[in-house]
Amino acid sequence: MPFGRSSDHRSRDRRNARGGERRSDxxxxxxxxxxxxxxxxxxxxxxxTLDALFGPILYRALMGSGIPRGLLDTLYEELLNP
Incomplete structure (x- = not known):
């Protein structure tokens, strides 16, 4: 898919069946x-929080790397642990 293409398809893809809300919403x-x-x-x-959680996970997935348990534990401890 060319980079110059309209982003309309991305907006449409991010919508779900629940009233058209974006997934991030x-x-x-x-x-x-x-x-x-x-x-x-x-x-x-x-x-x-979503950016901090998904950024490292998606990056590793895009690079074809596994997601080590230590990374998940650290993200939980630093971002979510009550």
Whole structure:
């Protein structure tokens, strides 16, 4: 797929069957509910937490690397642990 192509397909792909909400909106809502319930710590706002969680995981996946348990443990301890 060429880089110059319109981003319309990306916007469409990020929408789901639940009223057209973007997936990141749903994830942010889930984090907000978990913070309010005291299930996870509010170390960062929900959007920053999603970026901090998914960034290293997606990067390693894109590079074809495994995701070590230590990375997951650290992300949990630093970002989510209540």
């Amino acid at each position: 749903l994830e942010s809502e889930m984090l907000t509910c978990a913070i309010e319930a005291g299930d996870i710590a509010p170390n960062l706002d929900p959007d920053a």
